[in-house]
Amino acid sequence: MTRPGPMGGAADSRGNPNAKAMNFGPSARRLLGLLAPQRLALTVIIALIVMSVLLNAVGPRILGHGTDIIFNGIIGRQLPAGTTQAQAVEQLRQAGQDTFADMVSGMTVTPGQGIDFTALGQTMIVALLVYLVAAMCAWGAAYLLNTVVQNVIRGLRASIEGKVHRLPLAYFDRNQRGDTLSRVTNDIDNLSQSLQQTVSQMLNALLTVVAVLGMMLWISPLLAGIALLTVPASLLVAAVIMRRAQPHFVGQWRHTGSVNAHVEESHTGHELLLAYGQEDSAQARFDEHNGELQQSAFKAQFLSGLIMPLIMFLGNINYVLVAVVGGMRVATGSMSLGEVQAFIQYSRQFTQPLSQLASMVNVLQSGVASAERVFELLDEEEEPADESSGPARTGPAGDAPRGRVEFDHVSFRYHPDQPLIEDLSLTVEPGHMVAIVGPTGAGKTTLVNLIMRFYDVTAGSIRIDGVDIRRMTRAGLRSRIGMVLQDTWLLGGSIAENIRYGSDTATEDEVxxxxxxxxxxRFVRALPDGYDTNLGEDTGTVSVGEQQLITIARAFASKPQILILDEATSSVDTRTELLIQQAMSRLRADSTAFVIAHRLSTIRDADVILVMEQGRIVEQGTHEELLDAQGAYHRLYSSQFAGAQT
Incomplete structure (x- = not known):
C-alpha cells in the first residue's frame, strides 16, 4: 500500500482552520519557562532594568527642582530686596494680591535675588549624570537580553531539529511538509523577534509603573489618585481586545503554514502542473489560502492596533485632569511649580508604559500564536524508544552478517479498523534477490517499510539472522540496509559527498x-569539475536518470547487508538499466535484495518473485514458474506485454 503522500493525510489542528488552538495563558507560561535556564543572566538584566527605571524615575524630580530654582529666581527678583519672605507675603496681602501671596508663601524665595545659576548648573549636571547612567544600564540590559534570547532560540531550534529526527514516518505522512517547514522556520523566527521585543519592554514597563507611581504618591497623593482613575479602564480595554484578537493571530500563522505548504507543493511539482495545464487551478488555490491569510492578519493587526490609540486617549484625559488640578494647587501655594511639572512628567511616564504594553500586544499575541504551533510540534508523539542496544552489523553470535530475513506471521495496519497485511510468513535466504510485484495498494512499499522499521509490525515478528528487529536499535538496523527510492534525493553538495553520504567512513577509492x-x-568524467561538481548549484548539468545513478552509487558505498530498491531504475534508459542490474548482481553476492518493480521485465532473474494482493502473498516462485502457473503474475505480465505480443 502506497503511504499517504506529504500533501495528503487526515486534517487536524495543524491544517484545519476550524481546529482549536491552545489557550494564551498556558502557552505564554510555557514560553517564559524557556527562559528559566538563563536565571543568572535574567537576574543581572532585571537588576540593570531596575537601576535604569529608578534613575529615570528620579530624573523628573531633579528637573522639577531646577524648574523651582528658575521660577523662584524670577519671582524673587520681583519682590522688594531687604525683606524676608514672610514680610513680602504680608505686603502682598495688604496690597490685595492674596492669590499671588498664597503662591509665594508656598515657595522658597529670597526677595530681591534672581536665579541662582550655580545651583541650577549643579542640578543640571546631576540630571545629566542620572540620565547617562540610566541609558548605560538600559543598554547593558538590552545587550544581555539579546544574548539570552538568541541562546534560548538556538536551544529551541536544536530541540526541534532533534524532535524532527525522532518523529515517526507516520507524522510526515499525515502532515503537509510546507506547514512543518513553516513551524521550523517562520514560527521560530517570529518567536525570536517577539521575545526580543517584548521581554525587555514588559519588564521595563511594569517596573516603570511601580517606580513612577511611588514618586507620584510622594509628590501628591491627590494627583496620584486622579492619575489612577484611568488605569482600570485601560486594562479593561486591553484585556477585551486581546481576547478578541488572539484567535486571529493563531489563524494568521496557521494560514501562513497553509500558504507555505501550497507553494512548496506547487514548486515541487511545477513541471507536472504545467504539463496538465493546472496553472489556473493552482493560482486559485493559492489565492484562497492567501486570502484567508490576509483576512486573519488584517483582523489580528486591526484589533490589536486599537489598543494603543484608546489607551492614549484615556491618558490624554488623565493629562488634562492633572494639569488643571495641579495648576490650581500651585495657585493656592499647596504645590510648587516644579512639583507640578515633575508630576505631569510622571503622569506621562505612567501612561507611557501602558501604551508600550498596548503596542506590544500584537507582537506578544503573534509570538504566542507561533509558540503554540512550535509546542504542538514538540509535543507530537515520538517513535517508541529502542528496546535494547541490540546487534548492529553483526549476527546474533557476533559472526559476519549474512542477511537472512524472516517474516513470521506478520500483520500490520496503518489504521486499527483497516487491515492491510495479515498473517504474512516468508523466509529470504542470504544473497537472494526477492522481487515484490502487485497492483497499487497491495502492500509492496509497506513491506519494505516494515523491514526498515519506519513502522513496527502490529503482530508477528520480522527477524534478520534470527534476531527480532525490534530488539535492534533503529540506527543499528538501518546501518545494515541500503535503500534506493524512485524519487531521487540529493543533498546540496558535491557528487563525491553525495556518494559518501551512504558511508561516512568511505575512502576516496571506495567512492x-x-x-x-x-x-x-561514465558521465562524471565528462563534467568540468568532475566529482567536485556541486549539485546544489549545477543540477542542470546532471539529468534525472544520472541523479538516480548517484543514489544507487550511494547505496553501493554503504556496502549493505540488505539492499532495498523501490523502482530504483525507473528513471534510467533500458541499456543503463541492464548495466545496473549486472552491477547489482555483483553487489548481491554479499547482500540480500528486495526489489519493488512495476516493469516485470526487470525482475526475470529474481530468485523469488512475490505477488501481493491486498496485503497477502498470493503467489511466489521464479519468473518461469509463475508464468506456467497461469495465475495473478501471468495476468500482470500479460497486461504489460499484450501489445507487444499482438
Whole structure:
C-alpha cells in the first residue's frame, strides 16, 4: 500500500482552520519557562532594568527642582530686596494680591535675588549624570537580553531539529511538509523577534509603573489618585481586545503554514502542473489560502492596533485632569511649580508604559500564536524508544552478517479498523534477490517499510539472522540496509559527498569504486569539475536518470547487508538499466535484495518473485514458474506485454 503522500493525510489542528488552538495563558507560561535556564543572566538584566527605571524615575524630580530654582529666581527678583519672605507675603496681602501671596508663601524665595545659576548648573549636571547612567544600564540590559534570547532560540531550534529526527514516518505522512517547514522556520523566527521585543519592554514597563507611581504618591497623593482613575479602564480595554484578537493571530500563522505548504507543493511539482495545464487551478488555490491569510492578519493587526490609540486617549484625559488640578494647587501655594511639572512628567511616564504594553500586544499575541504551533510540534508523539542496544552489523553470535530475513506471521495496519497485511510468513535466504510485484495498494512499499522499521509490525515478528528487529536499535538496523527510492534525493553538495553520504567512513577509492560499479563514473568524467561538481548549484548539468545513478552509487558505498530498491531504475534508459542490474548482481553476492518493480521485465532473474494482493502473498516462485502457473503474475505480465505480443 502506497503511504499517504506529504500533501495528503487526515486534517487536524495543524491544517484545519476550524481546529482549536491552545489557550494564551498556558502557552505564554510555557514560553517564559524557556527562559528559566538563563536565571543568572535574567537576574543581572532585571537588576540593570531596575537601576535604569529608578534613575529615570528620579530624573523628573531633579528637573522639577531646577524648574523651582528658575521660577523662584524670577519671582524673587520681583519682590522688594531687604525683606524676608514672610514680610513680602504680608505686603502682598495688604496690597490685595492674596492669590499671588498664597503662591509665594508656598515657595522658597529670597526677595530681591534672581536665579541662582550655580545651583541650577549643579542640578543640571546631576540630571545629566542620572540620565547617562540610566541609558548605560538600559543598554547593558538590552545587550544581555539579546544574548539570552538568541541562546534560548538556538536551544529551541536544536530541540526541534532533534524532535524532527525522532518523529515517526507516520507524522510526515499525515502532515503537509510546507506547514512543518513553516513551524521550523517562520514560527521560530517570529518567536525570536517577539521575545526580543517584548521581554525587555514588559519588564521595563511594569517596573516603570511601580517606580513612577511611588514618586507620584510622594509628590501628591491627590494627583496620584486622579492619575489612577484611568488605569482600570485601560486594562479593561486591553484585556477585551486581546481576547478578541488572539484567535486571529493563531489563524494568521496557521494560514501562513497553509500558504507555505501550497507553494512548496506547487514548486515541487511545477513541471507536472504545467504539463496538465493546472496553472489556473493552482493560482486559485493559492489565492484562497492567501486570502484567508490576509483576512486573519488584517483582523489580528486591526484589533490589536486599537489598543494603543484608546489607551492614549484615556491618558490624554488623565493629562488634562492633572494639569488643571495641579495648576490650581500651585495657585493656592499647596504645590510648587516644579512639583507640578515633575508630576505631569510622571503622569506621562505612567501612561507611557501602558501604551508600550498596548503596542506590544500584537507582537506578544503573534509570538504566542507561533509558540503554540512550535509546542504542538514538540509535543507530537515520538517513535517508541529502542528496546535494547541490540546487534548492529553483526549476527546474533557476533559472526559476519549474512542477511537472512524472516517474516513470521506478520500483520500490520496503518489504521486499527483497516487491515492491510495479515498473517504474512516468508523466509529470504542470504544473497537472494526477492522481487515484490502487485497492483497499487497491495502492500509492496509497506513491506519494505516494515523491514526498515519506519513502522513496527502490529503482530508477528520480522527477524534478520534470527534476531527480532525490534530488539535492534533503529540506527543499528538501518546501518545494515541500503535503500534506493524512485524519487531521487540529493543533498546540496558535491557528487563525491553525495556518494559518501551512504558511508561516512568511505575512502576516496571506495567512492570511486561505488561510482564505477553504478556507472556514475561514465558521465562524471565528462563534467568540468568532475566529482567536485556541486549539485546544489549545477543540477542542470546532471539529468534525472544520472541523479538516480548517484543514489544507487550511494547505496553501493554503504556496502549493505540488505539492499532495498523501490523502482530504483525507473528513471534510467533500458541499456543503463541492464548495466545496473549486472552491477547489482555483483553487489548481491554479499547482500540480500528486495526489489519493488512495476516493469516485470526487470525482475526475470529474481530468485523469488512475490505477488501481493491486498496485503497477502498470493503467489511466489521464479519468473518461469509463475508464468506456467497461469495465475495473478501471468495476468500482470500479460497486461504489460499484450501489445507487444499482438
Amino acid at each position: 570511486l569504486e561505488a561510482a564505477q560499479e553504478s556507472y556514475v563514473d
